[in-house]
Amino acid sequence: MRKIECDVAVVGAGPAGLAAAGRAKAAGAGRVLLIERDRELGGILQQCIHNGFGLHLFGEELTGPEYAYRFITENQAAGVEVLLGTMVLEVRPDRRLYAINRRDGMLEIQAGAVILAMGCRERNRGAVTIPGTRPAGIFTAGTAQRFVNMEGFMPGRRIVILGSGDIGLIMARRFAWEGAKVEGVFEIMPYSNGLTRNVVQCLHDNDIPLYLSHTVVEIHGQERVEGVTVAKVDEKLTPIPGTERRVPCDTLLLSVGLIPENELSRDANIELDPVTGGPVVSDEMETSLPGIFACGNVVHVHDLVDNVTRESWLAGEGAARLVQGRQPRGPLLNTRAGEGIRYVVPHRLHLANLKERETTLYMRVREPAEHVRIEALLDGEPILSVRERVVRPAEMVSVKIPPGSIPEGRTATELTLRVVKEGERG
Amino acid sequence: MSKERKLICIVCPVGCEITATIDEEKKEIVSFTGNQCRRGAAYAKDEIFAPKRVLTTTVRVEGGFLPVVPVRTAEPIPKDKIRDALKELAALKVTAPVAFHQVICPNVAGTGVAVIAERPLPAEPGEKAG
Incomplete structure (x- = not known):
């Protein structure tokens, strides 16, 4: 060997x-x-x-x-x-x-x-469990992207996209530009999961509809996808009976x-x-x-x-x-996702590094909000607060901790990040 | 004659919904509502009177490591030229090897803007990726 x-x-x-x-x-x-x-x-x-x-x-x-x-x-x-x-x-x-x-x-x-x-x-079809037949023509958005942009062929001509992740939005435009008909992008959440810029430049530019609070409930077709059934969902993301509608297509892209x-x-x-x-x-x-x-x-x-x-x-x-x-040697501090925050990376911080260099914490919020502060608490005591006019789960929030933000000689164990609502004018 | 136009600002994640009142004869924006900053106003002005986009697509390659090479316009082109540019580029075929930023088309759709290769593409029929 x-x-x-x-x-x-x-x-x-x-x-x-x-x-x-x-x-x-x-x-x-x-x-x-x-x-x-x-x-x-x-x-x-x-x-x-x-x-x-x-x-x-x-x-x-x-x-x-x-x-x-x-x-x-x-x-x-x-x-x-x-x-x-x-x-x-x-x-x-x-x-x-x-x-x-x-x-x-x-x-x-x-x-x-x-x-x-x-x-x-x-994530693929198995991860989102869509009922129906198992025909050809179901791709993840990234796979379709590779086919079109690197392998040089089109996986379909009439496209439905499930999920409004950025790759899905980008592929909606790509397919439209290559002459395919994109029937629409269906997003189960009441907001888009992609960047606003992509919603505007990929969908609006090409007159591709975005259906929020919608999902695909069934896939049709034996050999090849012939269509999907879409439905509106309620607040619990459950399809609402009676809102089903069949959309003909030969390809379903998953951007989930x-x-x-x-x-x-x-x-x-x-x-x-x-x-x-x-x-x-x-x-x-x-x-x-x-x-x-x-x-x-x-x-x-x-x-x-x-x-x-x-x-x-x-x-x-x-x-x-x-x-x-x-x-670096010496003690470490744990970071923790507090109220309104889903996760924080990195998870552990060297006190020695915090003293010497700027540290960036990356996090995602749980839900969209306007006029908030992201607060950092050192063992419960606020040390830093950053104003954000808008936060969305789809857009990562970063908080920079300037060097020396932790008081000298302080024996800290935990840094908690949380979202705090402000009044209408922050 | 004034007219209203609605658009979503993409300058920052806030995504303000801007309503612009336009004087169609003078080609001027009379007033804005909805934008929360000046950058939004500048965006709306460009977007209403001269919307431009960088076009990215692929062009067929003969005898390359891949059958297509990704290309883009060297500068943003007027949005209403995108269809023509796509058609023109769809008819092109280049021969490998392709150099990084090689000019694929010197003046696409009469815009005066060149289309360049986004990557080098060696000549190599070889085996398929995967």
């Missing part, structure tokens, strides 16, 4: 893996190895051919492939090594990886630090959410957060297993790649610090 030794091994070369590997190298790690199962780098970015990536980070609206290209060329220049077509099968707590590819067969990779960057998967891909993490007994579905991480992006880091959608599903990159830079730096023996 071929054996490789490296300082930092990164599993997955999508936006998270690319940024983490590059940063680990830049931060002084010696040999950095980026392992990717596809035959090229970039992950999902290569099929996201629309623009809008990098606005926050680079002040430019790049397309997915352009965003990937930027990191690929930087990594190449920095000397990040790449293993393509290679699937990691197992991650051991001693930072040994087992992988497989056509050239080497089995591979053993001993790393000083491992960064997990496997991204996420789309993403799930962090943590098969490797689970097998390695890495502690997972039941809410995010991803590893519990420190502010170094280190998981519960020392020396094993994680970043990007494998930790929690992001809506902006810019945030994936920022988080992955932390992981790359964290991994480099570990292999150089520069990891």
